[in-house]
Amino acid sequence: MILKNREKSRELLMIESLNNRMKLSGKDKTHFYNLKKGFEGEVLFDRYIVEFVKCDCLVINDLLLQVNQTTFQIDSLMIISDCLIVFEVKNFEGDHYYEAESDKLYTNSRDVEIVNPLGQLMRAETLLRKLLQNNGFTLPIKSTIVFVNPAFTLYQAPMNKPFVFPTQITQLLTQLDSKPSRMTNKHKILADKLLSLDLLDSPFKQIPEYEYDHLKKGITCAVCSSFSLVVEGQSCVCLSCDHKESVTSAVLRSVGEFRLLFPERKVTTMAIYDWCGGVVESRKRIQRILDTNLKMVGKFRWASFE
Template identity: 35%
Template sequence: MFDTYLEKISHKWIILNDLNLKHNKSFQIDSVLIGGQSIYPIDVKNFEHDYYMENGQWYHPNYPNDGKDLLLQLQRSKSLFQQLLTNLGYSNFTFISRLVFVNPTFTLYEAPRDLPAILPTQMNGFIENLGKQAVHVDFSHRKLADKLISMHRTKSEYSIIPAYDFESLEKGIFREKCRREWNWKEENL
């Protein structure tokens, strides 16, 4: 859905989607906009329904014990991305990271005014503002984009499965509470 919005400004900005990169640690960026002196690393969320913020945590009313710190996640990827680009010799950019919520049913209550987020009702204005910016894209921007694409990791380090063989695995069913092997015959005698 966000890519559809970005099509309106694709003639002005270099747009990269779904980058999986590594700089000390792996990180992922949903969309990156490059142009002029600005880079927008954007984290896209498809949250539904109502959420509220309390002490920096994001909560869904039905799951009040499952708070998430989305801003910490955004700051982490922005910081790793800035470090990576600095190491590549691209330290002259201004980084403007944003959380973008694309689902029209999403509502956020008690959000601070300076929240680096674009809510569904703000999407058209955000894209319009990006389209109005006088950005210049030149060879150095394209060279940076090509470098980032070449660094994209197609496999996540978290999806790597260790080597094993079936014979070396311990067989049995374990009880969740005591982590002890369950013996069906003992239980039913």
């Protein structure tokens, strides 16, 4: 049973929006690419779990925890009868090399060192064990690094490291699924405790600086992120990919984006009309959508929506 589904982080959502509405620096583009690629890899691993793991177990995705003032992240945590399994998911692509003497990873050119995920994994395992001890839990922990991208190759891969490669994922999960497992109240209490300790939002976000006046206004397509939307009756139609979405849905999605980037600003009819860039030509139509779907606070020119 999956207790916590995976969602895009606040950081990824913000940079995704800013990438559509302003020119990112090379450094910020690289950070955005890495976040996006990492999320896609984690979602791919989630699909494997849903398809191949049917046994009685509990799965918690994307945990952000803290112990002794130290924050750590777990991509996927599986609770089975006799242990916890920590999965560190990596979506690396292309040829990589492992140097046993230095315990380092390099890209195919051998001149770019990659942060060794083993260090991340061992750190997460150590901190999780400490957190469990602090809360009176004693289940053993097993950890593994899962390379999900089928276009990834690691040359000189050591046999004694907890690496699972793309062709081995199905076998790993099938073996886990075949083990006898039964969830008890003890396991559910542990899962609930971990969920209660989840920080949800990372305090270490790397968001580029931005200002409202410098951002491109308009409604973006929910599928291709294009600004080429036109209103046809009750629908917003993308001229780039032909995706159709109700005007109400498109406006409310834009409200969510506005709130994400500018939480200190009030949601008013004029603010959302300006943010949507005139795609919805009638302010009254926007006001009706806000009236119907959000709670109004205040009256007349002081009215805003929550």
